[in-house]
Amino acid sequence: MIKDNLxxxxxxxxxxxxxxxxxxxxxxxxxxxxxxxxxxxxLEVFTTRYPETSWGVPFIHSLFENSxxxxxxxxxxxxxxxxxxxxKVLAQGGDGGTADIGLQALSGMFERGHDVLYVCYDNExxxxxxxxxxxxxxxxxxxxxxxxxxxxxxxxxxxxxxPAIAAAHGIPYVATSSVAFPRDIENKVKKxxxxxxxxxxxIHVPCxxxxxxxxxxxxxxxxxxxxxxxxxxxxxxxxxxTGVRKVSEPVPVEExxxxxxxxxxxxxxxxxxxxxxxxxxLADRNIKKFRLN
Amino acid sequence: xxxxxxxxxxxxxxxxVCRPKVISAYPITPQTHIVEELAKIxxxxxxKAEFVNVESEFSAASVVLGSCxxxxxxxxxxxxxxxxxxxxxxxxxxxxxxxxxxxxxxRAVSAPINIWNDQQDSLSMRDSGWIQLYAEDNQExxxxxxxxxxxxxxxxVLLPVMVCMDGFILTHSYEPVELISQEDADRFLPxxxxxxxxxxxxxxxxxxxVGPEAYMETRYLMQEAMxxxxxxIEDVAxxxxxxxxxxxxxxxxxxxxxxxxxxxxxxxxxLGTVKDAVDSLREKGEKVGVLKVRSFRPFPKDxxxxxxxxxxxxxxxxxxxxxxxxxxxxxxxxxAFCGKTGVPEIVGSIIGLGGRDITVETxxxxxxxxxxxxxxxxxxxxxxxxxDPEPSDEAVAANA
Amino acid sequence: xxxxxxxxxxxxxxxxxxxxxWRTFKPVYKQKDCTGCKLCVINCPxxxxxxxxxxxxxCNLKYCKGCGICAVECHVNDIxxxxxxx
Ligand SMILES: Cc1ncc(C[n+]2csc(CCOP(=O)(O)OP(=O)(O)O)c2C)c(N)n1
Ligand code: SF4
Ligand code: SF4
Ligand code: SF4
Ligand SMILES: [Mg+2]
Numbered sequence: 001m002i003k004d005n006l007x008x009x010x011x012x013x014x015x016x017x018x019x020x021x022x023x024x025x026x027x028x029x030x031x032x033x034x035x036x037x038x039x040x041x042x043l044e045v046f047t048t049r050y051p052e053t054s055w056g057v058p059f060i061h062s063l064f065e066n067s068x069x070x071x072x073x074x075x076x077x078x079x080x081x082x083x084x085x086x087x088k089v090l091a092q093g094g095d096g097g098t099a100d101i102g103l104q105a106l107s108g109m110f111e112r113g114h115d116v117l118y119v120c121y122d123n124e125x126x127x128x129x130x131x132x133x134x135x136x137x138x139x140x141x142x143x144x145x146x147x148x149x150x151x152x153x154x155x156x157x158x159x160x161x162x163p164a165i166a167a168a169h170g171i172p173y174v175a176t177s178s179v180a181f182p183r184d185i186e187n188k189v190k191k192x193x194x195x196x197x198x199x200x201x202x203i204h205v206p207c208x209x210x211x212x213x214x215x216x217x218x219x220x221x222x223x224x225x226x227x228x229x230x231x232x233x234x235x236x237x238x239x240x241x242t243g244v245r246k247v248s249e250p251v252p253v254e255e256x257x258x259x260x261x262x263x264x265x266x267x268x269x270x271x272x273x274x275x276x277x278x279x280x281x282l283a284d285r286n287i288k289k290f291r292l293n
Numbered sequence: 294x295x296x297x298x299x300x301x302x303x304x305x306x307x308x309x310v311c312r313p314k315v316i317s318a319y320p321i322t323p324q325t326h327i328v329e330e331l332a333k334i335x336x337x338x339x340x341k342a343e344f345v346n347v348e349s350e351f352s353a354a355s356v357v358l359g360s361c362x363x364x365x366x367x368x369x370x371x372x373x374x375x376x377x378x379x380x381x382x383x384x385x386x387x388x389x390x391x392x393x394x395x396x397x398x399x400r401a402v403s404a405p406i407n408i409w410n411d412q413q414d415s416l417s418m419r420d421s422g423w424i425q426l427y428a429e430d431n432q433e434x435x436x437x438x439x440x441x442x443x444x445x446x447x448x449x450v451l452l453p454v455m456v457c458m459d460g461f462i463l464t465h466s467y468e469p470v471e472l473i474s475q476e477d478a479d480r481f482l483p484x485x486x487x488x489x490x491x492x493x494x495x496x497x498x499x500x501x502x503v504g505p506e507a508y509m510e511t512r513y514l515m516q517e518a519m520x521x522x523x524x525x526i527e528d529v530a531x532x533x534x535x536x537x538x539x540x541x542x543x544x545x546x547x548x549x550x551x552x553x554x555x556x557x558x559x560x561x562x563x564l565g566t567v568k569d570a571v572d573s574l575r576e577k578g579e580k581v582g583v584l585k586v587r588s589f590r591p592f593p594k595d596x597x598x599x600x601x602x603x604x605x606x607x608x609x610x611x612x613x614x615x616x617x618x619x620x621x622x623x624x625x626x627x628x629a630f631c632g633k634t635g636v637p638e639i640v641g642s643i644i645g646l647g648g649r650d651i652t653v654e655t656x657x658x659x660x661x662x663x664x665x666x667x668x669x670x671x672x673x674x675x676x677x678x679x680x681d682p683e684p685s686d687e688a689v690a691a692n693a
Numbered sequence: 694x695x696x697x698x699x700x701x702x703x704x705x706x707x708x709x710x711x712x713x714x715w716r717t718f719k720p721v722y723k724q725k726d727c728t729g730c731k732l733c734v735i736n737c738p739x740x741x742x743x744x745x746x747x748x749x750x751x752c753n754l755k756y757c758k759g760c761g762i763c764a765v766e767c768h769v770n771d772i773x774x775x776x777x778x779x
Contacts, residue, residue: 009741009756010707015715016760021738035363035491045502047707050700053498054707058491060362061500062385066355069347073315073359073367074491076343080314080365087493105355108348182735216761216774219736390698451698489701498702511700518698 006032006056013046016215018205018222019121020046022179023092026119026203029189032057034088035078037071039097040064042128042207043121065101067093068109068118075114084115088193091118095136096126098202099162110169110198117192117199120162123207131210135160138230139282140275141262143210148265153275158282166200167236173199174236179206180222184233184245204231212261224256229283232290247292253280295469300431300458301326303470304396307435309340310478311394311442314365317345317356321375322408323460324398328370350375354382361391362499364490366442370396372460373414374403380418386453387422387515389499392445392485393453394438395423399561399612400460401647409648410460411612412561416589416621422515424454424522425590427560431468433541434458439473440529443482447529449521457589459562461648473537481536519591526588544593546585547600549575553582555660556601556637558626559610560586563644563651567610570656581660586622594629601626604637608659612645619643619670644672712739716759719777722751726769733763733772 006027013020023043027036035058038044044061047054062070071091078084091109093102098120109116125143126132132145137155142148146155167174172195175188185203192199206222208215225231226245230253233245254276257263266272266279287293298306305327308316316335318328335344343360347353350371357367371379376397386393397415401407415425424444428434434456441454458464489497503511527543534540548568550556557567564585574581584600584607586593601607609623618624620641630636642659645651655673658664668674684692722733729748741756742763752763764772 005705005740007740008705008707009739009753010710010712011739012710012712013738015738015758016762017738021736021762024738024740025735032496033493035493037359044500048498048501048702049707049710050501050503050507051694051702052707052710053501053702053704055498056496056704058493058496059498059704060359060491061502062355062358062389063381066351066358066382069352069355070359070362072345072347072352073317073356073361074363076315076317076345076356077360077363077365077367080341080343080360081363104348105352108352111348112346214761216765218738218760218762219766388699489697496704498704499699501700501702503700507696507700510696514696514698 008054008056010052011047011054012049013042014209014215016208016218018179018207018218019043019123021218022121022185022203022205025182025185026090026189027057029186030088030090030193033086034090035074036090036092037061037067037074039067039093039102040128041094041097043092043094045128064097066105067091067097067102069105071116071118072109072112072114075116089116091116093120094127095120095122095124096134099135099160107169110166110171113197115196117189117201120200120202121205122202123205123210125210127207127210136162140266140279142265143262154265163200163202163236167239170239171198171200172238175201176204176231176233177201178204178222178226178231178233180219180226181233181245188235210262213259217259221256221259224251224259227251228253228256229287229292230256232286232292234290241290244290244292247287250283250287250293253283296472297467297469299326299465299467300434300463301465302330303431303435303472304438304458305330305334306472307438308368309334310473310475311439311482312340312366312484313342313368315343315345315357315360315367316369317347317353318369318371319347319350319353319375321350321372323400323464324370324372324375324396326464327396327398350378351382354379354386357393358382358386358389358391361393362389362491364485364487364492366485367393368395369393370398372398373400376414376418377402380421383418383421383423388511390451391453392442392451394441394445395453395455396438397455397457398460398464399457407647410462411646411648412457413613413646415455415457416613419590419621422452423590424452424519424588426454426456426588427586428456428458428463429541429562429564429585431463431466432470432539434463435470435473436533436537436539439478439482440533443529444522444525446485447525450518450525452515452518452522457561462562477536481533523591523593542585542587544588545596545600546587548583548585550582550584550600552580554580554605556582556584556604556607557610557656557660558584558586558607558622560589560622561612563610563612566651566653567656570653570660573653574657574660579661592625592629597626598629598633601637602635607637607639608642609639610642610644610659614643614646641670642672643670649673711755712758713755716757716777718759718761718774719754720752720757720759720761720763721773721775723771723773724749725771727771728769730768732766732768736762736766738762
């Protein structure tokens, strides 16, 4: 049997859930001396169906939009109780809980300088409520509230740049990562936890249900998001870009898009090629901006 | 020895001697002086606490939720719009059974925006699972904070407590009060020792998803805890009286009620004016009395029915309205009497909304039936503001 | 079992939920060409893959949901997904 696990078997995530895999990884690295929070969303639901819980560390879920504020309170309490040196605080949330409804609380936590690592599991939509678009849903993605149709290519807006917003708070550490790179997650979580102050890591996590992809392709798809340049992996320390994961030979975005039903309309409708071109431009822009190749 | 001090500062002083570990609040009139004073107290090191300056009331409530769940005694304060912004978190705090104490500096609710006193804010949060206590004067308000922690942290209760004090009328008024020394406070209020809290040595999960198989029971247990608090509130009031020699009632208090035929029921600072009105009518030989509702949640059904059973007529004075129904407190008192015999006539009187002055004369009018009752339960309505003007003679002639 | 105030849940309790029953395909760890890279361990969302001995891995079928990630990620094709006979 698996003993001393901090993220136990028996959780109810869908087959091949990237969020479950990334959360397990983050927790393994963070170790047992952490207190975790989580926003309402898939992760909270599939790990804490009363009376069962998968969390082997102290865990609290309060609401959808206050993970960062609850974590701020925990950190303040640890300080006041003289336990801040022994116990770290790990706040978590999905892209919706982080980038949309929870953004104000997140900004407050950054601004006040709480010693908290905030991890956003970015599966690019509100999955828990049935795959509606979020501020982190990519351009031209079909979701339940941004469906493709005769007059629509899906989500009209581009992904909100939360890492840049986080960095603009002047916090010491901001990074992106991907569930395709477990070592990268490990290094970044370790590094982040060694730094005092607010830290932000956004991890790209495919969702087979919402992305309409095959569960076995979760890692493959996450890898392609990075290799196309659509999800750049980088670190910003004290405002400076200090590290990027190189993409020496960028893969055309079609390779990534075609594995996912949420982009299927781009391959079926007339004019889809032009839309794919726009997506390719977004990838190219990332490659240039972050000097990925 | 009494200190002549503003209500807000007196409350801040009382909160300080409760030794909160985490304080978090967001400024809103008329709560500001309380938290400004606490910020000063923390800045001067008089209490070893973290003062978290948040970006909203939503986060203030969330911060104290997190800190209390980590085992730290926690405090916040707000009013009106701030209280409503907290609403979602308020239910969460009580559902998690976290004994946070909050001061609500009662104020009217927008729109139209109005910063003056009434009790619409806290009364609208009556179903949030918080114990709600209403203070009559500044001494009671400050003493109530020590009682509040002791009530909420009681193992049979474990519910958050809202100490409601009328904005401006109490928060900004100067009165001589007995402040409480640290030693006396420590003797009265033990340190906060929760059984389960966020702690890596004994990890637990808080806020799990509870389905149809057990959600009902979580609510049943909250109701049971509220019912347990009925006795605890009385006990704590008595303990406080034993140690400090001050008593304001437990769940309710009465004034000249024994033989009263007409009774005014109310909560909060208006009771001072009500007592003045009752005194002057008593001098004329009228049998009038007062029932003070100190605890609105738990609602003291039994105590109220018992206290009012000899009365003929009961006027419930309240600074809030459930639009579409009428008085909130009067409805609850009527419900409490439901099925009983010898029920007094119970009349709701909505009064003092948005800071409208409540005079002794108005209360006398209510008590002796001489007041204007042309606007249903609403008292002192200005006719010219709610009725179309009488048509002019010319207009009448033109329409003829 | 009486609810704790706030419906607090004790940790290490989800073990009771045997998610293996969800499976349609099941992984067969062939234990032939395994290099011991641990990619299967690291990439299993259930955390149910473990080392039996050096370069021999298997998964706990009580929890394996049969997602197939391990089979795709094994760089020597030492894991095969087969339709499960139930
Ligand atoms: C205030 C509030 N609004 C809406 C919801 C409904 N809701 C719950 S989870 C969720 C979406 C979660 O999306 P995300 O944060 O991306 O997490 P995911 O489920 O995708 O992991 C929504 C809309 C809620 N619980 N609370
Ligand atoms: S819907 Fe997506 S994120 Fe949610 S559990 Fe399923 S795979 Fe994971
Ligand atoms: S992934 Fe394949 S090679 Fe690597 S340890 Fe697992 S079974 Fe062996
Ligand atoms: S099939 Fe999926 S759940 Fe089963 S062992 Fe492989 S990775 Fe884990
Ligand atoms: Mg999401």
